[in-house]
Amino acid sequence: MNSSEIKNKATQNLEIIKNIPIDLSKEILKNPETGYKEFKTSKKIFDTLKTFELNVEDGIAITGLKTTIQGSKPGPNIAILGELDGLPVPDHPFEDKMTHAAHACGHHIQIGNMLASLIALNSKEILDNLSGSITFMAVPAEEYVEIEWRNLQRNNGEFEFLGGKQEFIKLGAFDDIDISMMTHARKSLKGFGYGGTGNGLIAKFIKFHGKTSHAGGDPHLGINALNAANIAMSAIHANRETFEDENHIRIHPIITHGGAVVNQIPDLVKIETFVRGASIDAIKDANYKVDKCLKAGALSVGGEVEITTLPGYLPIFNDSNLSSLYKENLDIFYDQDQIEKINHGGGSTDMGDLAHLMPIIHPYVGGANDGSHHTKEFLIDDYNLPVIEAGKMMAFTVIDLLANNAERANKIIKEHKRKLSKSQYLRLLRDISSNDTYNFND
Template sequence: MLTIEELKNKSSQYLNDKKSIAIQLSKDILAEPETGYKEFKTNKKIYDVLKSLDLEIVNNLAITGLMTTIHGAKPGPHIAVIGELDGLPVPGHPFSDKDTNAAHACGHHIQIGNMLATLFALNSEEILNNLSGSISFIAVPSEEYVEIEWRNEQRSKGEFEFLGGKQELVKLGIFDDIDISMMTHARGNFSGFGYGGTGNGLVAKFIEFHGKSSHAGGDPHLGINALNAANLSMSNIHANRETFYDDHHIRVHPIITLGGSVVNQVPEIVTLETFVRGASLEAIKNANLKVDNCLRAGAMAVGAEVEITTLPGYFPLFHDSNLQEIYKKNLQNTENKSSELDHGGGSTDMGDLAHLMPVIHPYVGGATDASAHTAGFIVEDYDLAVVEAGKMMAFTIIDLLYDGASTGKEIISKHTPRLSKSEYLKTMREFSNVEIANYNIG
């Protein structure tokens, strides 16, 4: 039996032999970005690589997801390594799709690459014969919470229930027998690796204000201006910001997606989209109630109607401290720079999994000094973001599944899930709501 350090050295060699494949797959995905639940080309690219390795593939999970599983010599914990398939619309990004504006401005293409790199590091008899347990590599659709109107239409048709891919896979039972999950996310304006920290959760809102059209110059008094209702609502939200507790990390950031039809007509229909983000489920619920009051008040002030659709978003992110400590030690045993992160205002459906099982969601640098979701966000160091990131996850998995998976079993036994699957799904569905308030007195 190899020692644990010998195993890690061997796994590193196996990865180095095939790292060009993982890097090239990342670059191929970068070149043809797709948004959530539409990642068909991306799915095919990954499928072809996995098929070339003679692996058994489970395909078409939540439309575009896929997975493969490898097994140690003995039974033990089941670990998931996750990569996300989708990009998001970012006009002006140098690698954006010319028709859809989709771009990998959040680095999901390197997640698929470092997921594959982890597979290359572990998928040999020499490694697996020393491990107890299974490792699934899951390419997950739709992490970016965008195109809400389109997704809600698909949801109403029964194509899926939840707008986030991991959420849908939880519902479908893909994570039922998985004990631990991990993934590594890209980060801009950052060097080395970041571990720990927490992140906001969110609910999404789609709002329609209905007024009454009239000639904007000749008869504005006959109309009900839906744009005024929307503007007042946003001002109401701004007036509430001082009521948000600092440690709740509330973020409310609406956009107008339809501001009217023509300039010489009083706007009859105006639509908004917004997220309500917060550091805990209770904070999100409280802020969401305030936002609903603001929306009703804006409609009431001008005698309009407002339809408020609230959709379940993502749960707040946190990490299992014991699992994180193992990952941290692997970072410290390499030449890679690493640092512990604080709270982040963004959101991910990895937070949903964190409520169900032990997870880690570290970050890796290697991108430009630009914020994610912008045209300037471009991954430059693929050796770091793909190869080294995959190596760190592989080393962590070896720690977990070595010696009869004693460490992995200990982490699982010490972890208390915050929610059961049924409690999680119930909470998700309770966030879903449609309210219509009509204040038209004419």
Template structure:
């Protein structure tokens, strides 16, 4: 909190064009439309790489505003480009579009009844993580900024991203594929801003922190090979199940004994273990799947190296052998908030919700593929509170659950935050603010 309070004293608005009145007025006017879009999207959710109706709604809206539109990016992604009347930076804004295979139990009048296909099986589909609100907010931001086009000193690139929640077997997608397909180019993006609505943070608040914000994540696959035997004669075996149990226990000491928790955080979880098929047969091998999470590239490399040592040497001590693949099938980098950019933009977030309502929170050990954008350009990602006021955060329905719920009044705060980030950054880059002073003070 001291960091946030310190930064606000460094920000200067001298010589900047003040968009505050226009932003507050237009946000209030567009709120009903934003809520209507959100409910339409919530009632008609689509899984990753299959956001066809969502993409059409977005593309049609952007075109109606005179924004240049490119469709089919990373399968179903939509990119809109709004060029202001004056030269300036290119600012990227991102909203993810996909829903989850979850059966909705909110009881809302616009609750989803949609079904889809996930890895070959029919599943219920629900916006159980708030991506419907992200899309509605960015559509609203696009409409407001299009109306301010003649006053904008720069370009805004609206990135509507599919498949943030991951892809189905045999597919690729999400932010990583958008980057591969050149979303950060033509025109080249200078900075990127993104948000995630949060059901456990009170409406009216925004949380943000410089540096690592969401963890980087890799999955791992461990195969332990032993010697099979009849279960009645274990002395004739090299038991891969007992060896796997020893490996699992030993892996927990990496975080508890090797990671300096005062400087960083780490998670190593074995989430699946499979071996054997009868009670009286000691199998030949066991396969385990797990997740590795950290808050820096260096920490991730260290954890993976320690995991490999622990796994192979523990197996060797038991007379077995083990192989490990990490990453196995997926990897998200750390979602990293550029320190200097975060310092400059804190006052913009404070304009949206008030100085006292922009708070610093502990890091998130969940992952976000917005991180792929942040690897290419300076970026800031923040959380938008949407828990009804007065509710106990411990009782708020979590993300990815059937009861997931957000207070729709939070969306106007997200719209304002994006608008202030865009207009303030353009003002700073246009030489109308003391950018050097802000950067120097945060080193």
């Protein structure tokens, strides 16, 4: 069969049972879980994969799953990914009432489109024409949230990295993968978005320590940790004019604990923040400035600041050859007004980490409403486009990569200039990790 005949067969495979990936997506929507806690989600996917009589490896990085199907001849191993997690979004119409977890980023459709690709490709007639293998991975914890809880688990040795793909990389789950691809939901898209770049991030968890005293009677005896935190945040704002536009620096702290009771000088204030930027150097530079601001806050009141810095995600970029190949299929099957070139995005994903290790693409698909991601407004309106059509476009990309003795996949792999080896990558992340206390008590 030639490539277009293989693609026709893949479409037939999927169309007959396209309710299965759509129903799974809707089931996951109704049972949202946050990162490293996606036990119900993982079990549902495991059970679904088992109905296709596949060997499934589960429990990778706690809740992750992996299964591989083989072409008839040896060749590269292409991974198609989906993400398991939601994030806490109180009042989202499909929130878990206990945990407030909700699929406000559309990861439930990613699991659906990953499964749709599998269904499309998983038949003898198709695999007979492909050289190499296709690995389907459901990966935990993409949303970088619940930092305090995850850091506690990290200190207890449950996992080392807060992002699921990072932990997968460390555990060796990507050691045999040559190319990785996944399709993410995106608000306000008519069809598909391809290419683009995105910010990386460093995460920080900060504690200002002061001294408590009666807020009305004895404020002079206290050391006000909230004042220290306010001065630190003002100092961060004062640095914004020093950030250059092309570095896309974003620093957005929140106070997660601002004091105990109002008639007491606060002796403990906790802050979480991300320091985001378009390059590793720019993020490190901004992070250095943030640390100075945090110390300045503590210094100004004579208090103490404990700064925990955690490796976040690396900036993302798509492999240009792989992205062009993906777009060829969009051009064949969609009108030009349904295909959008993505620019730089301020958000971050651990697909950026994979981009430093191998050729990747991280295209976007519509089907969502206009609600901002991570808010209670974000919902998927149409499941056919982000599950079935997105799954099909990925399956077609795999067919183009692995047909004809995997000629195109091998060319992409050969021309790709890897930024980091696995050991360099792990060293980079581990070097970012730090925990330091600065005491300015007189």
